[in-house]
Amino acid sequence: MAMTSRPKRGVPEGLWMRCPQCKATIFRKEAESRFNVCPECNYHFYVPARDRIAQLLDEESFEEWFTDLRPTDPLEFKDRMPYAERLKAEQAKTGMLDAAVVGKGYIRGRPVIFGVTDFAFMAGSMGSVVGEKLTRAAEEATRLKLPLIFVSGSGGGARMQEGILSLMQMAKVSAALGRYDRAGGLYISILTNPTMGGVAASFALQGDITLAEPGALIGFAGKRTIWATVRLELPEGFQTSEFLLRHGFVDRIVHRKDLRTEVARIVDFCEH
Numbered sequence: 001m002a003m004t005s006r007p008k009r010g011v012p013e014g015l016w017m018r019c020p021q022c023k024a025t026i027f028r029k030e031a032e033s034r035f036n037v038c039p040e041c042n043y044h045f046y047v048p049a050r051d052r053i054a055q056l057l058d059e060e061s062f063e064e065w066f067t068d069l070r071p072t073d074p075l076e077f078k079d080r081m082p083y084a085e086r087l088k089a090e091q092a093k094t095g096m097l098d099a100a101v102v103g104k105g106y107i108r109g110r111p112v113i114f115g116v117t118d119f120a121f122m123a124g125s126m127g128s129v130v131g132e133k134l135t136r137a138a139e140e141a142t143r144l145k146l147p148l149i150f151v152s153g154s155g156g157g158a159r160m161q162e163g164i165l166s167l168m169q170m171a172k173v174s175a176a177l178g179r180y181d182r183a184g185g186l187y188i189s190i191l192t193n194p195t196m197g198g199v200a201a202s203f204a205l206q207g208d209i210t211l212a213e214p215g216a217l218i219g220f221a222g223k224r225t226i227w228a229t230v231r232l233e234l235p236e237g238f239q240t241s242e243f244l245l246r247h248g249f250v251d252r253i254v255h256r257k258d259l260r261t262e263v264a265r266i267v268d269f270c271e272h
């Protein structure tokens, strides 16, 4: 449950961008034409929710649901700035009301219920709106008997500014996924960089199939927090997709350009 106090990561402006992994200066258009992946080293850059939908779902197939849900500030919480003001600033910055988008779409012609969290909005943290949207998506998937796909881009975990109301979302969405599972539903969870805290501790790691993008940071508490709490030195790269694949936490690592085909294949395999 990391605080969202660091500077926001977004896609910087300009024709050129620097890859944080290989340090190469790359032409932005070229990275964009490769699904926002570094052409030199395959580093997977941040992708906004809208672009993710365009990359993964069939063109013009997405129907967004529950667009009227907006966050409130029942605790009148204040850290460096009042939560109500922070929400307004984040909404202005991202054009989103909160960090999740859900709805129905098609993946290579297969109908699916789809949800995605966006790191740009308060680090993709799960407050009441994110929890409610994902829960309703799981309930609709149950009712319509359709596969459920969630893409996590949530470095923020639970949203501390909503206190217990945020923590409750972990139980609520988990319960909805449990009912969906008992009804025989197929839930594919796609982990992207970063997936941490209360998001990793709930829906993101409850998939029937767990896919991860290469090099994604995935874990509960970060390295510094673990050191500060229990003085434990952790192995190099222990919270990466690759480490988690070796240890059975992740089923498959999939390059972003292959995700759509891979998800369609899994749906076919499981549904027939």
Ligand SMILES: [Zn+2]
Pocket: 019, 020, 021, 022, 023, 024, 038, 039, 040, 041, 042, 043
């Ligand atoms: Zn690179």
